[in-house]
Amino acid sequence: MRLYGLEQHQRIIDGIIQELGLEDYAFDIRLILIEAITNAYYHGNLSDCTKPIIVRYLLSGKRLELQVEDSGEGTGSLVFPETISGDELLDEGGRGLYLIRCFSDKAEMIRNTMYISKCVCPS
Template identity: 60%
Template sequence: MESIHKEVSLYGIEHHQGVIDTIIRELRIEACAFDVKLILVEAVMNAHYHGNQSDSAKPIMIRYSVRNRCLNIQVEDCGEGFKQLIFPDEIKNEHLLDEGGRGLYLIRCLSDNVKMIQNTIHINKTLTYP
């Protein structure tokens, strides 16, 4: 697989599904689409609601690259960032249906490595497909 490096700006979440579908097609990773789509949806929603405070005039930058089956994603918002963001290892049964908190957990579960640096979430995932 050739190396691909791209960046896209997204304003609000009205067209986020189409942008994510385009990223998956461009990277030719349809076989891994479920995991990658869920990771991106959760990261973009988190950026929009928490980082950009639901302000659709503020951009969300999605940078992505793939090389040797290693997918690297960065989702950057306009927020101030977090000094120490916790990506939970588990969610207790009594919190499974809570409105918030599952997104970071899902990103962590579906990724090899995830960290927040200032206002940008950095995600690495090894792509496994036939």
């Protein structure tokens, strides 16, 4: 799925959740994808709405695999923080990678693609 800018991302995310029948996990998936797509737009594409963001998704058994690819040069290393301060949690900027880490089972950035894995099984 290809996005340009942030105008359609909420509708597209809701479509993915519905297509995969993962309404029980809608909050987590929505949060993960909003943060990943927003990160790709601002940091990878440098807020250029002519550059695409590609979202790939696969439900394999009880595992949801997500990929969010931007059009940037990529990053050498990107740290998904394990903790952040209370002030950072309330700040609009800087908490996205932390939230992705909290709501997924695995998240990593390789070049210009964020790979995210989440178990979608009953707890």
